Amino acid sequence: MLDYVVDQTAEYINRMPKEERKKYGQFFTSKESAIFMASLFRIPENMPEVYILDPGAGSGILSVALLERLNEIQSVTDIHLVCYENDVTVAELLQHNLAWVSSRYQKHFTYEIVNDNYIVSQREAYNATLSDGVAGRKFDFIIGNPPYKKISKDAPEAVAMPDVCYGAPNLYFLFASMSLFNLKHDGEMVYIIPRSWTSGAYFRKFRQKFLKEASLEHIHLFISRDKVFEKENVLQETIIIKAKKNSLPSHEIVITTSKSNHDFNDKTLFKAPYTTVVHGKEDYVYLVTNSKDVDTLNALHKWNQTLPDIGLKMKTGLTVDFRNRDALRNEAEEHAVPLFYSQHIKNGEVIFPAGKEHEYIVTEQRGLLQENKNYLFVKRFTAKEERRRLQCGIYLSKKYPQYAQISTQNKLNFIDGVKALSECLVCGLYVLFNSTLYDCYYRILNGSTQVNSTEINSMPVPTIDIIESMGKKLMTVQDLSEASCNHILRSYI
Structure with a gap:
């Protein structure tokens, strides 16, 4: 039949x-x-x-x-x-x-x-x-x-x-x-x-x-x-x-x-x-x-706070570039500020300029600009076949002192705080989100290739003090590899 x-x-x-x-x-x-x-x-x-x-x-x-x-x-x-x-x-x-x-x-x-x-x-x-x-x-x-x-x-x-x-x-x-x-x-x-x-x-x-x-x-x-x-x-x-x-x-x-x-x-x-x-x-x-997935969840669920609980939040980049073409520039000019894309993330760091098209923006629209301060940038989209879903880069404002403001493209996420993020706090966040454990957790939580801020903001994280402590260790070893992050995180799990 x-x-x-x-x-x-x-x-x-x-x-x-x-x-x-x-x-x-x-x-x-x-x-x-x-x-x-x-x-x-x-x-x-x-x-x-x-x-x-x-x-x-x-x-x-x-x-x-x-x-x-x-x-x-x-x-x-x-x-x-x-x-x-x-x-x-x-x-x-x-x-x-x-x-x-x-x-x-x-x-x-x-x-x-x-x-x-x-x-x-x-x-x-x-x-x-x-x-x-x-x-x-x-x-x-x-x-x-x-x-x-x-x-x-x-x-x-x-x-x-x-x-x-x-x-x-x-x-x-x-x-x-x-x-x-x-x-x-x-x-x-x-x-x-x-x-x-x-x-x-x-x-x-x-x-x-x-x-x-x-x-x-x-x-x-x-x-x-x-x-x-x-x-x-x-x-x-x-x-x-x-x-x-x-x-x-x-x-x-x-x-x-x-x-x-x-x-x-x-x-x-x-x-x-x-x-x-x-x-x-x-x-x-x-x-x-499998049991490895269960162990991943159990390990992180020992923490019962989230980013918003500790005064932090992941947000989506502000500028939809194709809707603001007139404001985009290929080179620095008067009143232009950096427009960061996911392509600016290289091996855990944010590299700018990168010789990319339209990596500057000239605008007075407040909704397209954000304060030049420390952030953790996280790629919003990755390819299905890529090994990691969470790919992030440490952005430190001190590297770009000439700018009071910057902008982020819509295909890039960033973690911000109610108060300015210290360098060790940004580095500590990098330890978390560049670790194998957090990447596995996100893959269990979300099967798509898009990294959604809603899901990230719901993931368990340790206290601010612990995150800063992780960041200090990362700054000491000066090794941004996934293995380094795993080693640091492991000592707190």
Whole structure:
């Protein structure tokens, strides 16, 4: 049955332009991923009747994968499937596929296709505004590959779910939150979604609600982000999660890893303590894959302060260069100040000038200028294949006494303080963020190649005194290597 649906889907993809499907955030699940996702559900032996929901069902690949699994379980006799799909074109394919499956299914099977907006159609029930108190339909199992599409903050879907929205949301986490609402108590949901929700302020409200009402039981990671939706040519850091609707987290979370969506039989398996994976007041989800990752988290979580707690903060560079072309200069001139880019970071130091185009700026806009004082510069973007995600450089204002102000380009982050940073404090921050331990921590926290200030500002750090002490040791040895930073940090862990 699944092979037939997959073949029908392939024909649909070939005749439907990608740009047309992109309007709906439509990317289809592979056969192997669907089978793996269906395998994650725990089917109780005393459950003869099963209610399934597939929101954003597409062509029905996930539904049919779960139907095939249920077909092999003798105790299950009655299956009821509800599919949401409001794209008329693919809904026709879904109807065809489910009718074909129904005619061949061995158990009592009913299905319903709802041609409506999954989020908006449940707005009143979700927000408990119905006068008759109807709480919406509830399901035993929900399996989903939601649309990946950013919407405006005033889009109907965002307005329908104000409790989880912050700014302009993405449809995928609205689908996940609504699915949790549609689950019965102790019901299970399995979703394939981007990993971006696991950290950051943007998803905080969703995380806090989701992890309060459900417990994560299984997370699957893909090593290659371009292998999850191979036929779609999509670069997406995607994970598969299984969650159970209850407020009692399990003792541990199973974390599996595969190279792509075609080699689940060759996956690795690791069990991590729940409190290690879901941790902190922000409810970040740390995607650990081995005991070394757990040791990294445990080592740094001994410190319970963050940069903002000790009067420091990472910020994003002030100048978007392509929007201020008229102010840029290639060479020093009257009233020009240095504009620092990530390319100015060389082996832990900030080298200026570097002979780079547009490394000076002439402007009176206060928003583009900052005081010339000590900073730790951190590259905001790195290449996926680079060994380190955190790459930083020590900036000391005394090297550029001729300037009262400087500017930083938008692709560079910098750590600043309420009070001016001393030289030993900047050096101590360098010890932290140039160490292997902090780089590993950040990679566990965030899978993207972008270094976000929100995540950095949430990472645990020691007290100011300890950081300054580390800086003094670095200034003494005058060795900015990663090994040197590791040696210094190790003596404080």
